[in-house]
Amino acid sequence: MSHDSDTGAIRREVTVADVAGAAGVAKATAARALGDYGAVSDSVRDRVLAAADRLGYRPNALARTMSTGRSNTLGIVVGDIENPFFAQATRGASDVASAAGLDFILSNSDEDPVVEAQAIAVQLAKRVDGLLLAPASSVDPTNLRSVIDAGRPVVLFDRVVEGVEVDAVIAANRSGARTATRLLLDAGHRRIALISTLEHDDVYRAGAMLTMSSVAERVDGFVSALADAGVADPASFVHLNARRDGVDTIARRLLTDGSGITAIIGSDSLIALQVFRVARELGLGIPTDLSLIAFDDADWTWVSTPGVTVMSQPIHEIGAEAARLLLRRVRGDVAPPVVRVLDQKLIERGSVAPPRR
Amino acid sequence: MSHDSDTGAIRREVTVADVAGAAGVAKATAARALGDYGAVSDSVRDRVLAAADRLGYRPNALARTMSTGRSNTLGIVVGDIENPFFAQATRGASDVASAAGLDFILSNSDEDPVVEAQAIAVQLAKRVDGLLLAPASSVDPTNLRSVIDAGRPVVLFDRVVEGVEVDAVIAANRSGARTATRLLLDAGHRRIALISTLEHDDVYRAGAMLTMSSVAERVDGFVSALADAGVADPASFVHLNARRDGVDTIARRLLTDGSGITAIIGSDSLIALQVFRVARELGLGIPTDLSLIAFDDADWTWVSTPGVTVMSQPIHEIGAEAARLLLRRVRGDVAPPVVRVLDQKLIERGSVAPPRR
DNA sequence: GTGAAAGCGCTAACAG
DNA sequence: CTGTTAGCGCTTTCAC
Numbered sequence: 001m002s003h004d005s006d007t008g009a010i011r012r013e014v015t016v017a018d019v020a021g022a023a024g025v026a027k028a029t030a031a032r033a034l035g036d037y038g039a040v041s042d043s044v045r046d047r048v049l050a051a052a053d054r055l056g057y058r059p060n061a062l063a064r065t066m067s068t069g070r071s072n073t074l075g076i077v078v079g080d081i082e083n084p085f086f087a088q089a090t091r092g093a094s095d096v097a098s099a100a101g102l103d104f105i106l107s108n109s110d111e112d113p114v115v116e117a118q119a120i121a122v123q124l125a126k127r128v129d130g131l132l133l134a135p136a137s138s139v140d141p142t143n144l145r146s147v148i149d150a151g152r153p154v155v156l157f158d159r160v161v162e163g164v165e166v167d168a169v170i171a172a173n174r175s176g177a178r179t180a181t182r183l184l185l186d187a188g189h190r191r192i193a194l195i196s197t198l199e200h201d202d203v204y205r206a207g208a209m210l211t212m213s214s215v216a217e218r219v220d221g222f223v224s225a226l227a228d229a230g231v232a233d234p235a236s237f238v239h240l241n242a243r244r245d246g247v248d249t250i251a252r253r254l255l256t257d258g259s260g261i262t263a264i265i266g267s268d269s270l271i272a273l274q275v276f277r278v279a280r281e282l283g284l285g286i287p288t289d290l291s292l293i294a295f296d297d298a299d300w301t302w303v304s305t306p307g308v309t310v311m312s313q314p315i316h317e318i319g320a321e322a323a324r325l326l327l328r329r330v331r332g333d334v335a336p337p338v339v340r341v342l343d344q345k346l347i348e349r350g351s352v353a354p355p356r357r
Numbered sequence: 358m359s360h361d362s363d364t365g366a367i368r369r370e371v372t373v374a375d376v377a378g379a380a381g382v383a384k385a386t387a388a389r390a391l392g393d394y395g396a397v398s399d400s401v402r403d404r405v406l407a408a409a410d411r412l413g414y415r416p417n418a419l420a421r422t423m424s425t426g427r428s429n430t431l432g433i434v435v436g437d438i439e440n441p442f443f444a445q446a447t448r449g450a451s452d453v454a455s456a457a458g459l460d461f462i463l464s465n466s467d468e469d470p471v472v473e474a475q476a477i478a479v480q481l482a483k484r485v486d487g488l489l490l491a492p493a494s495s496v497d498p499t500n501l502r503s504v505i506d507a508g509r510p511v512v513l514f515d516r517v518v519e520g521v522e523v524d525a526v527i528a529a530n531r532s533g534a535r536t537a538t539r540l541l542l543d544a545g546h547r548r549i550a551l552i553s554t555l556e557h558d559d560v561y562r563a564g565a566m567l568t569m570s571s572v573a574e575r576v577d578g579f580v581s582a583l584a585d586a587g588v589a590d591p592a593s594f595v596h597l598n599a600r601r602d603g604v605d606t607i608a609r610r611l612l613t614d615g616s617g618i619t620a621i622i623g624s625d626s627l628i629a630l631q632v633f634r635v636a637r638e639l640g641l642g643i644p645t646d647l648s649l650i651a652f653d654d655a656d657w658t659w660v661s662t663p664g665v666t667v668m669s670q671p672i673h674e675i676g677a678e679a680a681r682l683l684l685r686r687v688r689g690d691v692a693p694p695v696v697r698v699l700d701q702k703l704i705e706r707g708s709v710a711p712p713r714r
Numbered sequence: 715g716t717g718a719a720a721g722c723g724c725t726a727a728c729a730g
Numbered sequence: 731c732t733g734t735t736a737g738c739g740c741t742t743t744c745a746c
Contacts (some may be wrong), residue, residue, distance in 0.1 A: 015723055026733045031725065038725095039731055058507060061482035062419045062428070063723035066738045071419070073483075081438065082448045091439045094465060103479050106463045108451060122460050125418035126430075150415060276660050300657030303633050372739055383717045388741065395742090396715060420739035423722045 014057045023051040034059065065127055073103040074326060075128035077119045079111040079136065085268065085296060085315055086134070089157060092319030093132055100327055102129070111136045117143050124150050130326040132319075134158045138213035153329030157322040159213045160339065167329065169322040169340045171313045173214050176344030177221030180265055180293045180311045183346065185229045188354040189263040189291060193254050194222045195275065196267035197243040204238040218267055218295070247274035255282055255290065262355035263291035269298035269310070276304060287353035297347060306350030314342050371414045380408040391416065422484055430460040431683060432485035434476045436468040436493065442625065442653060442672055443491070446514060449676030450489055457684055459486070468493045474500050481507050487683045489676075491515045495570035510686030514679040516570045517696065524686065526679040526697045528670045530571050533701035534578030537622055537650045537668045540703065542586045545711040546620040546648060550611050551579045552632065553624035554600040561595040575624055575652070604631035612639055612647065619712035620648035626655035626667070633661060644710035654704055663707030671699050 020030035025044060032038035033048035034057070040048075051057075065071040074097045078086040094104045105128060107119035116136045120143055123131055130153040135144055141164045147154045148166065156168035177194075184192050198215040202208070206223065210216035219238055226234035239250050251274060254261045266272030272294030276286070284290050286306060294301060297312035321340055328335075377387035382401060389395035390405035391414070397405075408414075422428040431454045435443040451461045462480060466473035473493045477500055480488055487510040492501055498521045504511045505523065513525035534551075541549050555572040559565070563580065567573035576595050583591035596607050608631060611618045623629030629651030633643065641647050643663060651658060654669035678697055685692075 013723085016725095017723080027723095028725080028734075029732055031723095032732090035725075041731060044732085056506065058478070059482050060484065060723050061479075062422050062484055063738090064725075065419050066423060066723075066740095067725040069738080080448070081451070082441075082444050084439075084441070084444075087439050087441075087444045091437070091465070094438070098465075103483070104463065106461065108448070108455075121415070122418075125416055126460070127417065127419055149413065270656075273656055273660055280660075298657075299627075299630055299655075300660055303630055303637075303657055303661045305662035370739085373741095374739080384739095385718075385741080386716055388739090389716090392741075398715060401715080417739055420722090421741075423724095423739075424741040426722080 013060065014052075014055045015060075016057075018055055019048060019052045019057050022055060023048045035064070069127075071103075071127045071129055072101070073105055073126070073128050074130050074132065074323065074330075075105045075107070075123035075126070076132040077107045077109050077116060077123065078134050080108055081106065083270075084298060085158075085313075088315040089134075089319030089322075092316035092321075093157075093323040094319075096320045096323035096327070102327075109134075109136050113137050113140060113143060117146070120147055124152060128152070130154065130330045132157060132322050132326060135161050137211050138162055138216065139209060139211050153326060155322045155326040155329070157318055162213070165337045167322075167325045167337045167339070169318050169325065169342065170214065171318065172341050172343050173217035174221035174224075176295070176311045176313075176346075177218040177265070178225045179344075179346055180295075181222050181225035182229075183309070183348075183352060184263045184265070184291060184293065185225065187263075187291065187352055190229075190231055190355075191237070191260045192222075192226065192263040192265065193237050193239055193261045194219065194265045194267065195239045195242050195247060195250060195271050197247070197271065198240050198267075199244065200240040204235055204240055206235040208235075210240075215267060222265065242271060247271050248278050251275045251278040252282070255279065255284060261290075263293075263352075266292070266294045269294050269296040269301065272308060273298075273300060276308070287351050289356060291353060291355070292351040302349065308351045309349045310347050312345045312347050314345075318342060370417065371409075371412045372417075373414075375412055376405060376409045376414050379412060380405045392421070426484075428460075428484045428486055429458070430462055430483070430485045431487050431489065431680065431687075432462045432464070432480035432483070433489040434464045434466050434473060434480065435491050437465055438463065440627075441655060442515075442670075445672040446491075446676030446679075449673035449678075450514075450680035451676075453677045453680035453684070459684075466491075466493050470494050470497060470500060474503070477504055481509060485509070487511065487687045489514060489679050489683060492518050494568050495519055495573065496566060496568050510683060512679045512683040512686070514675050519570070522694045524679075524682045524694045524696070526675050526682065526699065527571065528675065529698050529700050530574035531578035531581075533652070533668045533670075533703075534575040534622070535582045536701075536703055537652075538579050538582035539586075540666070540705075540709060541620045541622070541648060541650065542582065544620075544648065544709055547586075547588055547712075548594070548617045549579075549583065549620040549622065550594050550596055550618045551576065551622045551624065552596045552599050552604060552607060552628050554604070554628065555597050555624075556601065557597040561592055561597055563592040565592075567597075572624060579622065599628060604628050605635050608632045608635040609639070612636065612641060618647075620650075620709075623649070623651045626651045626653040626658065629665060630655075630657060633665070644708050646713060648710060648712070649708040659706065665708045666706045667704050669702045669704050671702075675699060 016031045017027050020027045030048050033040045033045045097104045109116035113136045138159050141161050144161045160168045196215050223234045264275050279290050294308050294310045297310045301308035301310050373388045374384050377384045387405050390397045390402045454461045464476035470493045495516050498518050501518045517525045553572050580591045621632050636647050651667045654667045658665035658667050
């Protein structure tokens, strides 16, 4: 047995023609046996397969795509695969894809429309059959348009894009935020802060247009719940740009500047984690001095002391359902676009209590 | 401006020939301008680029790969992208790849050699220029051999494969485990358990061959540290198959069956998380009743009460360095294979104290 | 600098 | 059932 592993060079590949030659049949016949299509007699098939095996034939998926036009591949563009939300959604989607016999290509957008455009270009260049996209911007449709114009099926997840009719799978963020906010309100809190890392040019003002629909919905649910409860100037309780300004900085300010904040909602679990730490550093007890609710049922929320009350999303299912919708399109379904809204679920643990004052 | 977004079908793509026609030049010339190679006069280039833009030309990366033989793509096969370890390593590798202008394809192996073989086949079929692999088995070289035989550069990460000389980036697991174990020993513990999810046919016995080198190294460091300290039958303190048997079941048994275990090392942060919870459910205080050390510096380990002492690995860098090594190979470097061993670092928090008895 | 033609590995259409 | 012949969209000689 000879290994030429010592040469770094890529060997000349064994092709259908080689196999055909070795098996003593025509190229097309070998191709049919190898590609498992068309009609081939058992005896010939066996001969071809044996030859292929002997020669170490490996199909060239690219050449196949070239002639069929189908790559048998789905693409996904996420904000950042390190974010547990995207990791789980990706896994959900990838499971559906591989169950359907499709391959999967992943790109990160860093939540930056420019990087996203590049990522999309790559995926289209590789001729993915369809694309899963968590759009970096819900207000600028340019990137989404580019894939639609290319004629590729696309399904959004986690966020929608305004003014573009396309399949999407999102969570019920507005009602989730309302529920979370009301839990705090019902416990007696009146000064509740919402912290998000979403970038925004300005201080948040009522009705301002936010660039990410999921966050916008969360903010909207939050503000409307406060308003319903008669809280004055609810918009002033929304704190954006937490990545730029630092979650810990914001949390620290909120908890020490006499603004009287008694409860905080973290727009994702990473934010809540930071708040949790700041509270501890400040010697503030949870939930005695501060009540806390996080979005997403992250691992740590049930080992912290106290456990953190969370608004949980069916993350896996968001990815899986998006992939299912995409599969339909890839298979030619031309029904009108649907937006699937999946429920969020409140999981109460120990981080909410009435405010001290 | 016309959008035929209403048709789900993939439109006939705009090709180099189309652009050439529109620009009034030969196909080859257009291709040179578009592909940015060869020599083209400025005026012609401008004309071609303008035409391309007008027609909405998008290069077909597959066709390009067909003729050049290079796909400009790196592949990675991980155990499970939902595992934070792999998510971080993947991100590290992906950043290096995209900085070098290469695309990135991801597959999950589920730590199953059969699934892994399939994943590798897919990547090779897509003609990736090189492959990053966290091999599902360190003792069965079949899958790794298949990519080497295909002549593709490959770099392993997190684990090595016995008997195969190939580039790899791993962590210093043996010494890390020794350090962690000694910390416990020095605190006075004598009955320390190590829990891992690694599958193994039997109860662990001294010198048994484990199928994943990273875990094998951890176990070896652990056992040798115990032996050095004069602990009798150190192998009996190793508990494998924790996925099959349930981490919580194992932990519960260890802590209630009178075996007198006073400290536990979790072979990854997910395991430690479960142990943490079981301890709490059992009403055991950490570190008063049980000392705990985890591998990997997960988020939750610094918000739990107490914080968990961890053996941290440079996960990002493992992925990044593996990608760098791979890039070299892809570029033709034929130097002998190297195995890069990155240090682990002990981060002491509050989960270790002397045993009660 | 530009053009014409061949070919990458595969599938598809059409004969036989 | 099997073979022949064209391409898929691009790059790459090799002429001019």
